[in-house]
Amino acid sequence: MTGSASELARCLGENAEAVCLEYLSNGHRSGNHWIVGDVRNTRGRSMHVRLKDNGRGSAGKWVDEATGEYGDLLDVIEQSCGLTEFREVADEARRFLAISQPEPVNAEQPPPAARGSPDAARRLFAMSQPLAGTLAERYLVGRGILLPGRERALRFHPGCYYRDLVAGETQTLPALIAAVTDLDGRITGLQRTYLSSELDPSGNVGKAQLVDPRRSLGHLFGNGIWLGLDPDLPIPVMAAGEGLETMASLRTVMPALPVTAATSANHLAGLTFPPNCRRLYIAADADAAGRQGIERLSQRAGEAGILALALRPQLGDFNDDLRHLGPARLAAWLSEQLVPEDARRFLPPG
Missing domain, CATH: 3.40.1360.10 (Dna Topoisomerase Vi A Subunit; Chain: A, domain 2)
Structure with missing residues (x-):
């Protein structure tokens, strides 16, 4: 069974273009490279992923010329899917490669956060960034909303995972992240407002053109x-x-x-x-x-x-x-x- 990071990265590299089509769908092929904005699947041209081995390096290796970041296709899966633990990244890589998952080494090890659970909400909120200077702040300001700088319930994620529940297709979009908490301030869920990455005619940021640009997860009832x-x-x-x-x-x-x-x-x-x-x-x-x-x-x-x-x-x-x-x-x-x-x-x- 395939379990190590290096082995998973090698297997992904052998299928580099398929990986890019799945996780970097906002990019395109150009010669021996896949061109995209960044590792979070933003539109652009600064990140290059090598699709085949050559004298300069192995397939699957990438570099972002704008930021100097570099890595392999495991990093692509981690960032584009919003994952934080290697176990989750490896599980997703095995799912993509259709490889059987290895038996757990430690039966007492806690399972990863279930999709839609409060733990998943807390993880996504922690991965998001403060509001100041982001598209999410511009979205709110465009609606006349000016909040105190000490506000901590709202954050921004530049590439939040969105799945079309009808077509089954996935993409990553910028999103305003709002924490749902109980009265003790503990995060029990969150709401994502998916945003357009392009300005509207008035120069403001609007919601993404989706049937349901808002998604919530976690335990919401009784909280806010x-x-x-x-x-x-x-x-x-x-x-x-x-x-x-x-x-x-x-x-x-x-x-x-x-x-x-x-x-x-x-x-x-x-x-x-x-x-x-x-x-x-x-x-x-x-x-x-x-x-x-x-x-x-x-x-x-x-x-x-x-x-x-x-x-x-x-x-x-x-x-x-x-x-x-x-x-x-x-x-x-x-x-x-x-x-x-x-x-x-x-x-x-x-």
Whole structure:
């Protein structure tokens, strides 16, 4: 059986072009090389993969002239698939080569994170990079969303794995990564918003042209994408809603108010309340499922002794309000819906 890294790399090198077609699909063949942007399958021309052995080196070896990075096809599988442990890389390489997997050496060794599990979510979040200066930040700014620099729930992945569930095809795309956490700040899942790598006519970054540009994984029910959560501090007042952009828009004009996005109406209905919470603002959603989620959450809040108040946008949602009316008009509109004490505390003067 094939188990060592060197043997797997050699076998992959013998099938170098097939490996590139599978994992570096945004590239193309040019002579004896496969040309692509980088090892994460970005479009471009700076990375060269040798397809056949020659006097200069072995098939499967690659170099990125822009960054100076180099490696073999195991590195390609690791980076393009978003893997972190060699065991996972080797398993994927064997799957591609249709080689039987070796028997485990240590039966007590923990298995790799199951696909879609909280562990998989935590691994992907750890592999992502801070938001500043990335396409994900530009996507948010293009929607009028400006968040405090200390925000830690949002990150960026330049080449996140995406599988078309109908066609069965896979590709890697840039993605905004949002951590779903419990009230202790522990990551239980995440949401990926796949982004276009090209600017729209207005110069902003939009969502990728996909049927479902958002995917979630992990344990979501009861938890949310928290912005402004400090597990060591009480949360007497908070806001909750379905969508990330909706809640990030509220956070933009009320940066001291903790908010959470539950990702769906059903998850909103089952949101876990922080201890000592006494007021809950719920961002309204116009569709039927959204109304049901709000009604159920309001009922649960009342049963827990929490005052639930709906916040309603002027347009379709609060991100529409932020983009088309501006932060000052949105703040003025919200001031009429907040408890006076909260308006003074969370809205800027004037």
